Amino acid sequence: MFFSKATTFGDEELVRAISTSDAESRHSENGFIDKLRANDAAAFETLVDRFSGAIYAVAYRLSADREEAADLTQETFLRAFRSMSGFRGDSSLKTWLIRIAINQSRNRARWWRRRRRETTMSLDEQIGETGITLGDTIAGSTSSPEDDTLQREREAALLSALSTLKPIYREAIVLADIEGLTYAECSAVLDINMGTLKSRIARAREELRSKLMDF
Incomplete structure (x- = not known):
């Protein structure tokens, strides 16, 4: 020992x-x-x-x-x-x-109302049940130019889709699914009850899933 x-x-x-x-x-x-x-x-x-x-x-x-x-x-x-x-x-x-x-x-x-811009920022968490794992969009050092292009397209599509959500839905899904806050923390930050929070997250996931079907 x-x-x-x-x-x-x-x-x-x-x-x-x-x-x-x-x-x-x-x-x-x-x-x-x-x-x-x-x-x-x-x-x-x-x-x-x-x-x-x-x-x-x-x-x-x-x-x-x-x-x-x-x-x-x-x-x-x-x-x-x-x-x-x-x-x-x-x-x-x-x-x-x-x-x-x-x-x-x-x-x-x-x-x-901001003007959406193209970005290369990587978001490496999955967005709820959309089926998109954001880590998959991060190109490695051996990625091909085609992979890099696809990465940028997916990242731009995600941020564009997020920006089309109503603020109350965007806030909920960003905190819960991207930042990884617990539901209790999200509820406290947004000053809403748990039922309302879950409803907003579900609605946001549904809208994102629809907008990102091609990815």
Whole structure:
């Protein structure tokens, strides 16, 4: 054995070790949140470093516009900085930031009227039951020019199809099927009940399946 009797964890010791680790993690997170509430610049910089990629991804998948997504990401963190004192801790920081990002996108009247652009961004999750695995659209280093062309066409088709959905359906499917949030998290972010959420996701999947039949 690699562990001696003295170093082997029993069930009780393992539970205590896990509980201690969880408590330390919560204490560290609470300390981080306290620094954010105190407008600690270093803590806020850490917040941006930790979550800016995720927030940009949400914004881009909602807008299909890189400049719009960058603007929304910046606005999200500015709003978070100004609103940090109101963070109650009843959700994770990531969920809270995504909620702000969605509210910011809703406030930009032009976000759903934007001019759709071709993109080469890869989305590597499957969209519900559409039958399209987005990872399959990512061309490898040995892909042929024909494969690259098909990749771009599929990515453009997906983003184009997403952009035609009503905002309430697009938000639901982006959070659930692309960002991978749990239904509980989606419900909290969108401030809707579980039944409404499931209905919106089902409707979005149905519409995407219809629009992407050729792919």
